[in-house]
Amino acid sequence: MHDRYGNDVLAGDWKRPPRGRSxxxxxxxxxxxxxxxxxxxxxxxxxxxxxxxxxxxxxxxxxxxxxxxxxxxxxxxxxxxxxxAPKADPAPRRPERTASGSRAVEAAPARVAVGSRIFVEGKHDAELVEKVWGDDLRVEGVVVEMLDGVDDLRGVIEDFRPTADRRMGVLVDHLVPGTKEWRVVEEARRTPRYARHVRIVGHPYVDVWQSVRPERLGLEQWPVIPKGQSWKHGILAHLGWPHSSQADVARGWQRILASVDDYTHLEPELLGRVEELIDFVTVGDLPLG
CATH class of the missing domain: 2.30.30 (SH3 type barrels.)
Structure with missing residues (x-):
């Protein structure tokens, strides 16, 4: 029906400001x-x-x-x-998996260190293992130690004196047939007194840096650095990062390490070897044979 008097001018939100209500x-x-x-x-x-x-x-x-x-x-x-005022963030949900992909053990205290150890070549190797497998190793009570190189690996084994209850796992960089590292490891394996309680494995990379997937740094692949040039300095130069000093190398590594969130950001050649060492130093007594 037609309203002969027209619309009520007071109907609706007639007090609404021109820009709308807050x-x-x-x-x-x-x-x-x-x-x-x-x-x-x-x-x-x-x-x-x-x-x-x-x-x-x-x-x-x-x-x-x-x-x-x-x-x-x-x-x-x-x-x-x-x-x-912004609402307070809810308590973060505890992850169901650790960075290594293992099932997280809720509220598990760090176990008192056991006798077995995993040895790696240097600080960068140790920091990468800690970032990805640290939670798992603390649950197992396994400590990671640095070798500062493998030139005297056989001597390190003899000093450690591994046993069935005090096993020794060793991760070696650039373990490729014909390399210096290969010869050192072959000699170290010829220690019959301790060989049964030692597991030496390695990855093919010149340095543990290469075990980080290159796309994490915006690369299609890790560059080849000419022989005679410092490998780490060459990598940093290729990335366009400062590379003139050891302090630059340290900062560069921290940037690379920060790009790794979990095991999916590492190459399988490293993942398999570290998992192998963890299994070796945490299983029960080895069978006689």
Whole structure:
């Protein structure tokens, strides 16, 4: 039916501001808003309680920071908003798997170290093993030690005196037939008194750096560094990273290590060898034979 008197001008939201009503928005970090009263535009850098009131700190494009009362009086993308304190993050969920892919043992304390050990060539090897297999090794009570090279591997074995209850696993870099490392390992294996309680394995890479999948660093493959040139310095130069000093090498390695989150970021040639050593030093007594 036609309304001869027309629409009620007071019907609906006739008091609605031209830009619309404010909506609540959490003042999360880096959210960009404008304070209507002052025209200050900035990104949220902090929310805190001061003088019994919540305030939000906004940093402008020049890096200057000002504090404003939390609440209404802000625009975001040209629309009015009312800033509220961000909700507290829920307690992080405990991962069901460790970085190595093993099932995580909830609230498991580190076990008192057992006699068995896994030896690796250097600091970078040890840090990579710790990052991926550290949780597993702590549950088993197995300590990783550094060899600082394998030139005297046979002497290290004889000093350690491995037994059935004190086994020794060794991870060697660049274990390829015909290399110096290959000859050292072959000699070390000729220690019949301890051979049964020692497992020496290796990966084919010049350095443990290469066991990180190259795509983690934006590479299609690891570059070939000419002989006579420092391999690590050459890699850093190829990546465009500082490479003039040992401090640069250390920082470069930390960047590479930071790119590894779990076992899926490592090459299988390393994964299999480390898992083999962990199995060897944590199983029960070896059968007689």
């Amino acid at each position: 909506r609540e928005v959490e003042a999360v970090r880096d959210l960009v808003v404008e304070d209507v009263a002052t025209g200050w535009v900035g990104a949220v850098v902090a929310v805190e309680k001061a003088g019994g009131k919540h305030v939000v700190h906004l940093e402008d494009a020049q890096g200057k920071v000002r504090a404003f009362p939390l609440g209404g009086g802000f625009w975001m993308d040209g629309q009015p908003v009312r800033l509220v």
